[in-house]
Structures are given as C-alpha cells and as structure tokens.
Amino acid sequence: MAVACVSRMSRRGFLAAGAGLGVAATSVAAGVRGGMLLTPGQPGRLLPSAAPPPPAFRTPLPIPAVLAPLRSDAEADYYEIVQCETDLAILPGLRTPAWTYGGSFPGPTIRARAGRKSVVRHRNELPHPVVVHLHGGHTPADSDGYPMDVILPRGATAVPSAHHGGHGAPPIAHAVSHGERDYHYPNNQRAATLWYHDHRHGFTGPAVWRGLAGFHLITDDEEAALPLPTGERDIPLLIADRSFAEDGSFAYPQADPALRVAGVTDAYMNGVLGDVVLVNGAPWPRLEVDPLRYRFRLLNGSNARRYRLALDPPPPGGGGLAQIGSDGGLLERPVTHDTVDLSPGERVDLVVDFARYRPGTRVRLRNEFGAGRTAEVMRFDLTGPAGRDDTAVPERLTRIAALDPSTAVAVRTFHFQLREHGWAINGRLYAPGEPLARPKLGTVEIWRFLTDFHHPVHVHLDPFQVIGRNNRAPGRFDAGWKDTVDLRPAEAVEVAVRFTDYPGPFMLHCHNLEHEDMAMMADFVTE
Structure with a gap:
C-alpha cells in the first residue's frame, strides 16, 4: 500500500604520491581556514541550534515502517511513495516542518527480494523539483536518479529558473517528469542494505537535511540460510x-x-x-x-x-x-x-x-x-532474563570473487580538490553531459582517487573492491564490496571496478553533500 502524507503539503608511484599531497592540502587549508572548521577527525563547520536540545535517552527508538506493495504480479512488486511536507514531532513541545517520503523521516523501508523487480512510483507534492537515487542499487540509467532527471511538483509545467552562483554549471532538464515518475529497480544483486534519497543537482544537501531519505533492503536465499538475527x-x-x-x-x-x-x-x-x-x-x-x-x-x-x-x-x-x-x-x-x-x-x-x-x-x-x-x-x-538464542555469527558468511587488477583494461585517476569557485574533480566543476570516463561494460578497470580534504567518494551502478590505500593494504573498513569509500586528507586509494548490464550516464561524486552540491561530481558513461 502507499504511505500517505500527514499534516501539511604507475600504480606504486600513484599511491606513493598520496603522501605528497600533504603539502598541497596544508596550503589549501590555510587559504580557506577562516571560513571552515577543519579538525583531524571531522570536516565541516558546526551550525549551532537555537532550540534547546532534549535530554538524551528519553525517546524510544522508532523503527521505519515496511512499505507494502500496492499490487504484485509474476515479475514485480509495485509501490507508491508520496513526497510531501509534514510536521514532525522531533523536539519536545515543537513541530518540525520536514520534506518526507510518505509522511515520515526516515521514509518507509522497502524490503525487496534479489532478482524480483521493484517498481516505485514517486509523486511529488513538494514545492520544489526532486530526483530519487537508490544508493547502492544496480539500476538502469533511466532509473538511477541522474541529477537532471527531475520530477516537477504536481501542477508545475516548467523547470524553475535556478543557478549555481558560481558553483558549477546551471541545472538543465535531462528527462523531466510532471508530478510523478516510476523508478524500475531490478534488484539483480546480492543481499545488501541500500538507501534511497534525493539527488537533485545542486540541492541534494538541503533536501536530505529536511528528511528525504529511507532504506531499501535486499534479501536473498544465501543470506536467509544463515543463522543471523532476523x-x-x-x-x-x-x-x-x-x-x-x-x-x-x-x-x-x-x-x-x-x-x-x-x-x-x-x-x-x-x-x-x-x-x-x-x-x-x-x-x-x-x-x-x-x-x-x-x-x-x-x-x-x-x-x-x-x-x-x-x-x-x-x-x-x-x-x-x-x-x-x-x-x-x-x-x-x-x-x-x-x-x-x-x-x-x-x-x-x-x-x-x-x-x-x-x-x-x-x-x-x-x-x-x-x-x-x-x-x-x-x-x-x-531488559528481561537471559534466554535461549538460536542465532549465531558463522565463521564464513559468503564467498566473494576478487576482481583481478592484472586484467584491468584501463587505469583512471580522479583528483578531488578545492578550486576557486567550488569543489572539483580533475580540476573541473561538474558539467552535466560531459563525462570524465567511458568504461566498457564487463571489463575491469582500476580507478584511483586522490584527495585534499575529507571526501567520501561514491560510485553509481556497481560496487568496487578497494585494492590499496596509500601504497599499502586496504584499511580496516575497506573489506567486501563497497560503493562509498572514505578518503581522509591527502590520501590516495585504488579500487577495482567492473560495470555490468546497463549502458548510459552514471555518476561519480563526493558524498559530503555540501561538496556534491558545490560541483564535486562527474558523469561517466558505460558503453
């Protein structure tokens, strides 16, 4: 069923170069330190609240509701989510106007089965255009949430005039939908914890901050056979x-x-x-x-x-x-x-x-x-007495086929850095429709990421495997299949990636949403 809205409407040489970025990063930081708060563990600047914070540990943890399909057939489950303004009770005695999926933050959880398609219709009853990206989804390009594939508000007839104030190319219409759009998710991938969120060019940060985020969980037979908690x-x-x-x-x-x-x-x-x-x-x-x-x-x-x-x-x-x-x-x-x-x-x-x-x-x-x-x-x-627990964490969970870097047909470098008018990749502010790479489907490539500040790097379409960090082995949290990798200041990371199934334009970007909105994105086109 639909959730209704409530309330209101050389490889070694490259990796060694990571250490050499330290001098450059220090220089850039000195030039911007007056306008930013830079700490060893944390990028960004604190925005203090004017409302008093509530006491800790008083509110029971909410669990996002699981969305039931409106209907199902032999191939797919069909859902509808209305994006709308809703007043939420977050702070005691106050109401918080939020942008929500179906009237809640987080939005409703979709629980999907690997190999069974989910078709999600998003209706836009917000006052601004939206885009939906299934983060971690192995998804065709026309349902991936390309930043210019906007859903206009219901009743709107044209993309509103907007510009980037010097922080990148102006938004252009790529595939405009009026009022609603169907996103097709094949779910042809391993069991995993995915999430969906807004991805509109230049305005992802405020949209997610206001509440546009929710879980999309995929299960499969292999995971279901394990004695994990359920x-x-x-x-x-x-x-x-x-x-x-x-x-x-x-x-x-x-x-x-x-x-x-x-x-x-x-x-x-x-x-x-x-x-x-x-x-x-x-x-x-x-x-x-x-x-x-x-x-x-x-x-x-x-x-x-x-x-x-x-x-x-x-x-x-x-x-x-x-x-x-x-x-x-x-x-x-x-x-x-x-x-x-x-x-x-x-x-x-x-x-x-x-x-x-x-x-x-x-x-x-x-x-x-x-x-x-x-x-x-x-x-x-x-709470409660100790009881029998029939769950366990097995010593082996699955088998992961390693991508062989020696079979790579291309090696590409992406430098994430601050430029005069915004955050850039390879010296370029985001330019829609101008891809930085054209990888061939089914082939292995090595992608090299270099950074100045903290940059969590996210790649659309397919996950990757981290194969090196600063000319050493991957880090403690780099194991398995990743789609987002945390790069600290002046780091260099190599990943092996293989894109499959779906040709078309996809995205590479920093997932610090303020960096993303201020042009730290790039297209790549799979062929």
Whole structure:
C-alpha cells in the first residue's frame, strides 16, 4: 500500500604520491581556514541550534515502517511513495516542518527480494523539483536518479529558473517528469542494505537535511540460510545530525533560502554539522533489548559528519561490534571491532551480542569523533532474563570473487580538490553531459582517487573492491564490496571496478553533500 502524507503539503608511484599531497592540502587549508572548521577527525563547520536540545535517552527508538506493495504480479512488486511536507514531532513541545517520503523521516523501508523487480512510483507534492537515487542499487540509467532527471511538483509545467552562483554549471532538464515518475529497480544483486534519497543537482544537501531519505533492503536465499538475527532483531539505524531553529524547524545555511541558488554560505563550504544526533529521526533514542544477538544495519545519513562508533561500556574481552557486511552486502568472514568508522553514505552491518553484558546494563553507542552532545548517539537498555538464542555469527558468511587488477583494461585517476569557485574533480566543476570516463561494460578497470580534504567518494551502478590505500593494504573498513569509500586528507586509494548490464550516464561524486552540491561530481558513461 502507499504511505500517505500527514499534516501539511604507475600504480606504486600513484599511491606513493598520496603522501605528497600533504603539502598541497596544508596550503589549501590555510587559504580557506577562516571560513571552515577543519579538525583531524571531522570536516565541516558546526551550525549551532537555537532550540534547546532534549535530554538524551528519553525517546524510544522508532523503527521505519515496511512499505507494502500496492499490487504484485509474476515479475514485480509495485509501490507508491508520496513526497510531501509534514510536521514532525522531533523536539519536545515543537513541530518540525520536514520534506518526507510518505509522511515520515526516515521514509518507509522497502524490503525487496534479489532478482524480483521493484517498481516505485514517486509523486511529488513538494514545492520544489526532486530526483530519487537508490544508493547502492544496480539500476538502469533511466532509473538511477541522474541529477537532471527531475520530477516537477504536481501542477508545475516548467523547470524553475535556478543557478549555481558560481558553483558549477546551471541545472538543465535531462528527462523531466510532471508530478510523478516510476523508478524500475531490478534488484539483480546480492543481499545488501541500500538507501534511497534525493539527488537533485545542486540541492541534494538541503533536501536530505529536511528528511528525504529511507532504506531499501535486499534479501536473498544465501543470506536467509544463515543463522543471523532476523525479524524484530534485524534493525536498520539511520544516523544523522541536524540543527534546529528556535521554532523547531530545521536550520540550514542555504545560500538562498528560496532554493533558487545552489550551495551553502561560504562559511559552510566544507560541510554542515548539526549539534543534535538523530537515529531513525529521534534525538539520542534508547532501545530496550533482550540479552540476545541483534543485527544492526547502520547508515551514515549525515550531510558531512563522520562517526567513529563504539559501545560504552564495551563487553568483557572487547570486540563487541561483529561486522558481517558492508555497502555491497555480506563480508566473506565476520570481523570484530571495538570501533567502526562511517563516512556519509556508507553502511555497515553489525551483530551485537548483548548476552555478553550483565542484565540491567545500559550500553551507550558513542561517537568518538564527536564532542559534547555529539559524542552520544543512542543507548541500549538490557531488559528481561537471559534466554535461549538460536542465532549465531558463522565463521564464513559468503564467498566473494576478487576482481583481478592484472586484467584491468584501463587505469583512471580522479583528483578531488578545492578550486576557486567550488569543489572539483580533475580540476573541473561538474558539467552535466560531459563525462570524465567511458568504461566498457564487463571489463575491469582500476580507478584511483586522490584527495585534499575529507571526501567520501561514491560510485553509481556497481560496487568496487578497494585494492590499496596509500601504497599499502586496504584499511580496516575497506573489506567486501563497497560503493562509498572514505578518503581522509591527502590520501590516495585504488579500487577495482567492473560495470555490468546497463549502458548510459552514471555518476561519480563526493558524498559530503555540501561538496556534491558545490560541483564535486562527474558523469561517466558505460558503453
């Protein structure tokens, strides 16, 4: 069924060069430090809330509703989501006008089966054009959410006049839909935690900040056969920081509040950080758990904030976070961590065994990259007696066929850097329709990413495998199939990628949404 709206309407030489970027990055940082807050663990600048923050751990954790299809046939399930303005109760005693999928933030969760198509009709009842991107989806180009494939508001007849104020090419209409659009998702991919969000050229940051994000979860027979926690103990967690005005509305430093000019004010060019941490739309919530294993699908849905997540207190012996999956699905084997890093757009699947704690323990999920209130995320309260747990984390989860770098038919370099008028890739601000690469379908390529500041790099269409970081092995959180990789200042990363099935234009961009809106994107065209 539809969710209705409520309320209102050389490889070694390249990798070694990563260290050499340090001098250049330091120089650039010195030139922009007056307008940005740059810290070792965190890009961006804090936007303080005018409304007082609520007490932590008072609000029960909301679980996004699972969307039922309007109808089904032999090949597909058909859904409808209405994008609309809704007043949400986030802060005590205040209402927050939000842009929502179906009246909630996060939007409703779609649970899909691998190999079975989902057709999602999005109706736009918002006052501005929208675009929907299924992040992590192996999706044909006409349903991928190309930034100019806009859905106009219902009743609108033309794309509104807009420009980028010097931060890139003006938006152009690519494939305009009037009022609604059907997105076709084949789901021909491994079980994985995906998410859908707005992707309109130049205005992704304010749209996601206002609430346009939701989960799309794919399952398959292989995953279903594993003894992992399921049902009420398989919980998606969208972590996102936000700031609030005195009246409870979302505060955001848009250059033009009327959304005619893309991008934020200059002080926030390096990213907007909120001072209230929301999990599934609730500030610092709590979740009552039994002393059993739980699966948590963590998504960093923040515009710019990075997280280093840890359990406090850790369980006896440590290693309380058992990672079983990454952006593109299951790892070959579980990896235990005391902390897990997440940059914007990344996902990580974890299993936490609360039987390792004494009954009655209150376990906080903390953010070691945060300070003050942003160092807290949520709390787990152990209730109930210990019982039988028929779940487990197997020693082997799946088999992943490694892409062989020696078979690569091309090596491409993408340099993410600050330029005079915005954030650029290979010295170019985003130019729609001017691809930086034309990879051949079915072939392996090596893509090299170099950075000046923090840049979480996201590639559309197919996941990749990280094969090197700074002339060394991949990092702790680079295992498995990835579609977003966190690059720290002056880093160099190599990935192996193979695009399949779908020709057409796709996107490569930074997933710091302020960087993305200020032109740190590029087209590539698969052929």
